[in-house]
Amino acid sequence: MLEAVQRANIVYSETVGPEQFGIIQKPLTLAEKIYNQTWLRKVFIIVALAAAWQLYGVWLDNPLLVPTFADTVRALVEDVANGTIPNRALSSIEVLLVGFATGTLLAGLLTVFAISTRIGTDFLETMTAMFNPLPAIALLPLALIWFGLGAGSLIFVLVHSVMWAVALNTLAGFRSVSTTVRMVGRNYNLSGLRFVAKILIPAAFPSILAGLKIGWAFAWRTLIAAELVFGVSSGQGGLGWYIFESKNQLNIPEVFAGLLTIILIGLAVENVIFRFIETRTVQRWGMQS
């Protein structure tokens, strides 16, 4: 009896309408919105750095050690206008793309081989353990003997710098694909290369993309360093050679302009190309925030 009474004993309470309480949702202020823009914050940092550089350059007043930011920009604009820098950059990028593409392709083949057989996995692991810590530039003397002065040697060291980083990340990505997703793929009769293409690659895409970014950075560094070492091969060298040449002629603003170009190209690739791929893929898929 008591139990029944207790069960029926419900205390109702009123809920109030939205007019009774304060803010549920309110737009942010303009300052907050501006501060939330990542690219604006980054631009601010770059502007601050440029300003600091300019001030230091003016204060030091020794253009042979540190030319001012304005001088550097002037040299940059001049050499871009007369076509020197674009030509040099283009010849660098050309070699770079060939090396990067070849390295990525080889990494892909190696990884597919690695996931399909045990001995393949062991092979890739051993090779990456051996060659990933080896600076690609250390192979340049050998490459020069094997391939001579020219694009061949450059591409060889580039492939070496790209391949291991990309293969390592891709393999790690393939391995981290969840058992459930694998079982889903097998449920639809996917196997072999179709399984790799339709399940593993998209599922491991965040890792693959990270590998490509690292590979790109490695390749870019290796290329400039290699060009600084032997630079000119056929007709004209790349950006590394441009820096080396300018230094020999004591055109220090040009040296800085060359460095700035390398930085700008790196920034553009990172923030335009890779960012574009990221927003279209891993971010849209919710695999990366």
Add this chain to the structure above:
Amino acid sequence: MASGATLASSSAFSGAATVRPTSAGRAAAGSDPATPLLDVRGVTIQYKTQAHLVTATYRVGFNVLQGDRFVLLGPSGCGKSTLLKAVGGYLQPTEGEIRLKGELIRKPGPDRIMVFQEFDQLLPWMTVLGNVVFPLKTTGTLDVKAAYERAMHYIEKVNLTKFAHSYPHTLSGGMKQRVAIARGMAMEPDILLMDEPFAALDALTRTRMQDELLGLWDDTQFTVLFVTHSIPEAIKIGSRILLLSPHPGQVKAEINSVPRGQESSNEAAALGREIHDMLFADQIEEAPNA
């Protein structure tokens, strides 16, 4: 032998009309004029871990008929998920055989679509529609246009038309499971294999999903093999329930559940208690925690 063990335990509940000892149950199914869709016979499954050889199930047998809602019920460690994976073709039994429509199951295939418990079973790089269309296209079941039409039809059935172009990471857990069910049903497989699909959902969503699944079944009468460790869920979802004992999984009883829509009746409650008693008869030390 499996039948010996089950007979011994079944004597305790011989009064219940809905519970049949396994051997009798199997005989009844065998004499049924309809040939079983899925025929599991004397299946022992063993797998190796780093240090042990584990026997997951021991000589389990059952038949699933066309249109059955067949539930594998048992505590954790009874090998019910392993059994389901074997039906899916992901594991090979060490003994016995599993036949679908008389064909021996050797590997996974689109005639048996799995619905998993994990939310990551949806492919994150495709929209809801893409996910449902994907198996239809890759297996070559339908041409592109027909595949999209059928996918939309099943997405509508699980009430996700508005979200057809959303990516999985923007959906709630219940919605993800609905997409997985739609994806499975769109393939119109011979049998849908569901591995505790609602176990990771909150209680309210789970109840709603169970009702929706039954609603879908009323529509198309698909055959489903459903794994759960929840007694109320088994009674509600299943038309037939196979009760498994743990370590290793052996058949304890095969049960006809209460009719559709009577899952809150006294009869269902009594059946639930009986199943509970059977499950915990031989593991008293665990009962207080349950």
